[in-house]
Amino acid sequence: MDSPSTSLDFAVIGHQDNWQNITTFINGIRIGELSSKKIKDIFSFIPPRDLFRVKVRSKTGAVINGVYIETFIDPDKLDTQFIRTNIGKVMNAAAWANKMGARIVALGGFTSIVLEGNLDSFARCESQYTTGNTLTSAFIVKGVEKAAILQRINLQGSAVLIIGATGDIGMACSHFLKNKVKKLLLCARNNQRLEKLSQELSKENVSVNYAVSVQDQIPEADIIICAASSSGIKLTDCKKDVLVCDAGYPKNLESKIENNNGLKIFHGGMGQVTHGYTFSPDYSNTIYRYAAPYIIHGCIVEAMVLAFENRFETYSAGKGNITVKNMEEIYSLSVKHGIDIAPFYNENGLW
Ligand SMILES: NC(=O)c1ccc[n+]([C@@H]2O[C@H](COP(=O)([O-])OP(=O)(O)OC[C@H]3O[C@@H](n4cnc5c(N)ncnc54)[C@H](OP(=O)(O)O)[C@@H]3O)[C@@H](O)[C@H]2O)c1
Structure with a gap:
């Protein structure tokens, strides 16, 4: 049964991995095409903000609501020399997630590395943070x-x-x-x-x-x-x-x-959500790039699983703290909610 709640169970803070994807996405959602040069000029000046909502269904029938927050980090500037700017962007995105009332926040991909060992900075926030690295x-x-x-x-x-x-x-x-x-x-x-x-x-x-x-x-x-x-x-x-x-x-x-x-x-x-998820607005035509439906990064699934379980806690943080016991626990909870490893694929599609 669908949960009547429309509160924000989870948020995902992320960044884009290349300019081609950014250009496709931006031109896919606006009227009138922008050149890739123009997009490069303005992209990293955009402050972190939410782009779309996500609704996820568990095998148990439960439904949770989340949001994707984009950091607008320049994909050419992921090196350590840009760490100060990037930390600032991730911190602003985290403040945005907290302001939106997200109960648990996943720090996707590079954003977890930027904030490694620095989760104390969020101690006063009401949102809980997880790097998602245990389930990944x-x-x-x-x-x-x-x-x-x-x-x-x-x-x-x-x-x-x-x-x-x-x-x-x-x-x-x-x-x-x-x-x-x-x-x-x-x-x-x-x-x-x-x-x-x-x-x-x-x-x-x-x-x-x-x-x-x-x-x-x-x-x-x-x-x-x-x-x-x-x-x-x-x-x-x-x-x-x-x-x-x-x-x-x-x-x-x-x-x-x-x-x-x-x-x-x-x-x-990568995981696959058997019972699916929906985006609102539905940007899936411009942002979904996987070889099979409902594929998603393990770090994001970790926040979803914790939200399904009503466990709004910092499950993964810092470096070197992941235990085999926790890997087994979060994996079996993920399977309980119908989310298992994604089918095998690479650049050329499914195996
Ligand atoms: N699929 C997902 O959902 C997901 C989720 C989270 C993270 N990730 C990705 O997983 C990767 C690892 O994340 P993490 O949190 O474990 O990062 P991390 O703690 O910063 O570890 C990175 C490791 O890579 C090594 N390294 C960096 N450059 C290297 C090079 N040129 N040659 C050999 N080793 C190198 C580092 O050691 P040295 O500095 O000594 O080289 C360190 O051992 C990242 O790419 C991250 O974006 C994927």
């Missing part, structure tokens, strides 16, 4: 498990390379997989953090190697999870038939693969 990580590893079965890859006998291993999502994936695979290969740019994580895992008798160079580890990897916060990762000369989960945002690994060698890639960390 669960969708990534459950996706890898399922895809490995489909590709006839023996997970237990596999060396799994995690690019971005010292990040919040990378660490969660490492801990989830540490007793389920033959070996973990960890990669990130900061050697000290890699060494620390590797030592922790070795103490638990996990077979582990680490390197700052992706290329040094690729020859050994049977499965690759890319959860790095940079767009410059290249995959060259992978083993034959390697399975790759592109878990970052934006998803842009496919253009950086050389000598494919039978590699099979899917976009990970």
Whole structure:
């Protein structure tokens, strides 16, 4: 049964990943076309604001109401040198969500990285905040498990390379997989953090190697999870038939693969809402770009699931706090509401 409530159960704070999508969206919703140059000139001067409402249905019959708030962060300025401006934009978007009365707010993709460890700034807000990284990580590893079965890859006998291993999502994936695979290969740019994580895992008798160079580890990897916060990762000369989960945002690994060698890639960390959602105004023609209906980022699903469960709490925050127990809990709650991992797809469509 539909809930009579029209209150704002959740909000999502997000940013766009490229100018092509921004141009399509803006020209799709206004009368009279703007040039992409004009759009670039004005876009990042627009203050954060809500763009559309979202209504989501659970398998249980419950309905929740949410809103999407755009930060208007310039997609070419996601690097650390622009961090001050970007933090300002995310903070303003968060204040907007709070003013709208959103009970829980998901910090999508890059916005969670910008505010990492800084959720205390929101302590006085009535809204609760979550990075959504626990369910994102669960969708990534459950996706890898399922895809490995489909590709006839023996997970237990596999060396799994995690690019971005010292990040919040990378660490969660490492801990989830540490007793389920033959070996973990960890990669990130900061050697000290890699060494620390590797030592922790070795103490638990996990077979582990680490390197700052992706290329040094690729020859050994049977499965690759890319959860790095940079767009410059290249995959060259992978083993034959390697399975790759592109878990970052934006998803842009496919253009950086050389000598494919039978590699099979899917976009990970994504869920699918079986009972659907609707946008109001309905901008789905201009913003929906997935290979199947009702696909959505894991971080957004986390806020939805918490709202369905009436658990308006900071479920994921900071870096390195995600536990396997919480990954299993939020995943099973997600399935309870009819939201499971998305069907496997990549730039070329569904597998
Ligand atoms: N699907 C979804 O719903 C969803 C949800 C949330 C986040 N995400 C995406 O997931 C990714 C990871 O998020 P996070 O919160 O875990 O970020 P994070 O905590 O900042 O971690 C990023 C990791 O990437 C590493 N890294 C950055 N650049 C690298 C490079 N060039 N080569 C190798 N390693 C590199 C970082 O270590 P070093 O700095 O030492 O290199 C760190 O280990 C981001 O792209 C984010 O946007 C997706």
